Amino acid sequence: MTQLRLAGQPPATGTPLLEARNLTKHFDVHGAARRRSGRRALPQRRRPMAGAQGPSADSGPVVVHAVEDVSLALAEGQITAVVGESGSGKSTLARLLARLIKPTAGELLLGGRPVPPGRRDARGYARQVQMVLQDPFSSLNPVHDVRYHLSRPLRVHGLPTPGLSLDETIISLLERVALTPADQFIGKYPHELSGGQRQRVAIARALAVRPRVLLADEPVSMLDVSIRLGILNLLGDLRDTERLAILYITHDIASARYLADTIAVMYAGQIVEAGPAQAVTDDPAHPYTQLLLGAAPDPDRAEQAPGTSASRASRAGRRGTPPSLLAPPPGCRFHPRCPHAMAICAEAEPREFEVAGGHLSACWRHARDLDDAQAAPLLQLTPHRSAASTPLAPHHPHPTREET
Amino acid sequence: MTAGQAPAAPARATAWRPLLEVRGLCVDYGAGPDAVHAVAGADLTLHAGEVLGLAGESGSGKSTLAYAITRLLRAPGMITGGSVDYHPEPGRTVDLLAAGESGLRVLRWSQISVVMQSAMNALNPVLSIGSQLTDVLRAHQPALGKAGAQDRAAGLLAMVGISADRLGSHPHQLSGGMRQRVMIAMALALEPQIVIMDEPTTALDVVTQRDILEELMELRARLGFAVLFITHDLSLLIEIADSIAVMYAGRLVERADATALFRAPRHPYTLGLLRSFPALHGPRQHLTGIPGSPPDLRGLPAGCVFHPRCRYALDRCRTDAPALLPLAEDGGRLAACWLQHGAAAAPAELAVPAPGADLAAAPTVRTQP
Numbered sequence: 001m002t003q004l005r006l007a008g009q010p011p012a013t014g015t016p017l018l019e020a021r022n023l024t025k026h027f028d029v030h031g032a033a034r035r036r037s038g039r040r041a042l043p044q045r046r047r048p049m050a051g052a053q054g055p056s057a058d059s060g061p062v063v064v065h066a067v068e069d070v071s072l073a074l075a076e077g078q079i080t081a082v083v084g085e086s087g088s089g090k091s092t093l094a095r096l097l098a099r100l101i102k103p104t105a106g107e108l109l110l111g112g113r114p115v116p117p118g119r120r121d122a123r124g125y126a127r128q129v130q131m132v133l134q135d136p137f138s139s140l141n142p143v144h145d146v147r148y149h150l151s152r153p154l155r156v157h158g159l160p161t162p163g164l165s166l167d168e169t170i171i172s173l174l175e176r177v178a179l180t181p182a183d184q185f186i187g188k189y190p191h192e193l194s195g196g197q198r199q200r201v202a203i204a205r206a207l208a209v210r211p212r213v214l215l216a217d218e219p220v221s222m223l224d225v226s227i228r229l230g231i232l233n234l235l236g237d238l239r240d241t242e243r244l245a246i247l248y249i250t251h252d253i254a255s256a257r258y259l260a261d262t263i264a265v266m267y268a269g270q271i272v273e274a275g276p277a278q279a280v281t282d283d284p285a286h287p288y289t290q291l292l293l294g295a296a297p298d299p300d301r302a303e304q305a306p307g308t309s310a311s312r313a314s315r316a317g318r319r320g321t322p323p324s325l326l327a328p329p330p331g332c333r334f335h336p337r338c339p340h341a342m343a344i345c346a347e348a349e350p351r352e353f354e355v356a357g358g359h360l361s362a363c364w365r366h367a368r369d370l371d372d373a374q375a376a377p378l379l380q381l382t383p384h385r386s387a388a389s390t391p392l393a394p395h396h397p398h399p400t401r402e403e404t
Numbered sequence: 405m406t407a408g409q410a411p412a413a414p415a416r417a418t419a420w421r422p423l424l425e426v427r428g429l430c431v432d433y434g435a436g437p438d439a440v441h442a443v444a445g446a447d448l449t450l451h452a453g454e455v456l457g458l459a460g461e462s463g464s465g466k467s468t469l470a471y472a473i474t475r476l477l478r479a480p481g482m483i484t485g486g487s488v489d490y491h492p493e494p495g496r497t498v499d500l501l502a503a504g505e506s507g508l509r510v511l512r513w514s515q516i517s518v519v520m521q522s523a524m525n526a527l528n529p530v531l532s533i534g535s536q537l538t539d540v541l542r543a544h545q546p547a548l549g550k551a552g553a554q555d556r557a558a559g560l561l562a563m564v565g566i567s568a569d570r571l572g573s574h575p576h577q578l579s580g581g582m583r584q585r586v587m588i589a590m591a592l593a594l595e596p597q598i599v600i601m602d603e604p605t606t607a608l609d610v611v612t613q614r615d616i617l618e619e620l621m622e623l624r625a626r627l628g629f630a631v632l633f634i635t636h637d638l639s640l641l642i643e644i645a646d647s648i649a650v651m652y653a654g655r656l657v658e659r660a661d662a663t664a665l666f667r668a669p670r671h672p673y674t675l676g677l678l679r680s681f682p683a684l685h686g687p688r689q690h691l692t693g694i695p696g697s698p699p700d701l702r703g704l705p706a707g708c709v710f711h712p713r714c715r716y717a718l719d720r721c722r723t724d725a726p727a728l729l730p731l732a733e734d735g736g737r738l739a740a741c742w743l744q745h746g747a748a749a750a751p752a753e754l755a756v757p758a759p760g761a762d763l764a765a766a767p768t769v770r771t772q773p
Contacts, residue, residue, distance in 0.1 A: 085609040085610070224462055224698060225637070225680050226694035226698070227694070228680060229691050229694075230695075233692070251609065254681065254682045257682060257688070259682075282685070291611060292610065294614070295611045297640035300683070300685060321579060
């Protein structure tokens with residue numbers, strides 16, 4: 001059970017604004033991927049001659065284990081970063097939190113109260129929880145101007161600001177995202193705006209309903225390097241001045257360290273490590289986090305001698321690719337790539353272990369009560385995986401493939 | 405003089421001769437008064453065995469520059485000025501801009517090869533990896549024969565860490581990282597002197613990216629080709645490149661040794677870019693990025709193209725465009741900024757002494773016997 005409660009929440013507020021408990025999302029697989037997975041499973045499951053009934057007749061429904069048993073709490077005035085590679089389930093998690101898709105299991109709590117399943121009171125939920133998407137070039141409608149984009153949520157939710165006309169409300173929204181002079185931007189169309197300005201409009205649109213939770217899915221990955229910081233700083237300001245609870249989803253662990261109060265690292269649909277941002281990045285406990293940090297571009301590393309033992313060690317674990325989410329490995333999902341894998345890692349899923357105050361890692365290395373047999377090094381070859389081990393990688397049915 | 409550089413850069417102590425010299429290259433998209441000057445007077449020298457990083461944001465002209473060098477530019481792109489000289493061996497010069505199609509056909513891939521950003525689109529989806537690899541070999545080395553080409557293709561795949569039984573695979577059966585590896589293997593098939601890489605790892609995850617870059621650097625050390633590495637990720641370049649050229653709005657604004665550029669930038673744009681990448685270590689600092697956004701190439705500001713976003717801009721920057729000139733200090737550094745070439749002293753942030761001045765001086769040392 002990977003059940004990580006994110007630490008670092010201000011104790012004063014008590015209940016987090018938005019909490020996910022044991023969220024799980026499995027996507028059904030149809031078509032070619034299903035047939036292929038069935039064929040692959042065939043020789044292991046039964047004798048070759050018996051396979052007349054069709055591949056997946058006895059293997060149960062074929063599902064992609066996109067998000068598995070994830071618990072996460074977003075607190076007021078805090079930025080929580082979810083870091084992971086493409087296919088790790090981080091965007092699926094954001095969609096679950098935005099209630100754009102229905103979870104397979106688990107529940108959401110908004111302000112401490114369970115959110116009813118289904119689409120009941122979707123609008124009321126949207127008034128509290130808003131989402132900012134990755135690509136401001138496609139999330140704004142090219143035939144409508146900024147005024148229209150920002151007036152829609154106000155009209156849909158029937159939220160006129162007392163004492164202000166619609167245009168005045170829109171102008172104050174534009175000023176909140178630092179699009180000034182606002183009266184010049186209000187009549188512009190998306191093609192007249194730069195990428196950074198478009199993303200600011202998208203953020204203003206999310207802020208229009210005065211939400212308390214903002215879910216930002218890779219908000220800067222499509223933007224030019226020089227303007228990314230502006231958007232990240234805007235999110236930081238919204239946290240500080242408006243006490244928003246912000247979920248920042250990213251593949252860039254350096255930006256998560258820069259912006260977030262807490263970081264959760266996802267691997268193959270599970271949270272493997274979580275804790276205060278600097279503790280996670282400066283003192284990573286989980287081997288996957290260590291791998292991720294070792295792979296991130298780091299100018300300071302250029303000045304160290306290349307090919308040192310440390311970089312070789314990190315490279316040993318780097319071989320291989322994330323597992324197929326159709327049939328994740330048993331035990332710890334990282335164990336086939338883990339340089340420290342022990343016998344128990346292939347058998348049992350690790351619990352969360354506290355490595356320091358509020359810093360949790362789902363890794364058996366942090367368990368204190370393992371016996372010798374469990375802690376024996378797992379003898380494994382870490383060959384350079386061929387694509388045969390991940391036949392679905394190119395056209396993965398996973399919905400987060402678009403992020404990169 | 406050579407003693408000081410021995411431990412840090414053994415590769416650089418070897419013959420550091422210019423391989424590719426670009427002088428005053430101009431590329432326009434379209435013609436007449438509406439032409440967009442995508443590259444304006446680029447000067448660049450790639451030395452043998454060097455990894456030269458070309459950094460810039462989208463629209464800065466870095467890919468256009470690469471296409472112009474390899475003559476792969478398509479209409480409406482047009483080379484309107486400058487020269488590109490390729491020196492296959494000392495004393496021999498090939499003018500790439502004057503070369504005809506048949507001359508280019510001999511040079512391309514055997515001497516200069518390209519790895520495109522999107523391996524997904526660069527590989528033919530209906531042909532197997534093996535047939536695409538052998539195609540290149542059989543076109544340029546017909547004497548190799550069918551079996552020989554197959555063997556060589558298997559060897560190339562093994563070189564980038566893919567087992568030979570993938571020769572029969574089609575691109576869709578490979579992951580993104582493997583496809584990019586195949587592209588690299590293909591680019592190295594004829595052992596070219598120059599490999600141009602246009603954002604080769606941008607579409608990949610960080611772990612895969614690191615894997616491929618390390619492999620690439622090992623291959624470079626073994627085979628000794630020079631790399632022109634184009635990316636928007638300056639922090640990555642600092643790690644892998646020997647020297648770095650920074651582009652902004654079609655102009656080269658700074659060129660320096662990678663470490664010197666990182667520790668002691670001389671152009672405000674470079675400084676701003678460096679301050680746009682949060683660090684992985686140390687105390688968390690508030691970063692500001694660069695105010696404003698990159699200019700539209702159709703309506704560039706007068707004077708220095710960076711001045712509207714530059715916090716150090718002088719009156720002169722608004723009217724006169726600075727040229728990319730050598731700096732007074734040692735180290736073969738170039739910068740296009742009035743702060744460095746004007747009468748007044750540069751601001752403290754842009755005048756940090758370069759680390760290990762004797763090491764940074766390597767580029768000038770190299771040209772001397």
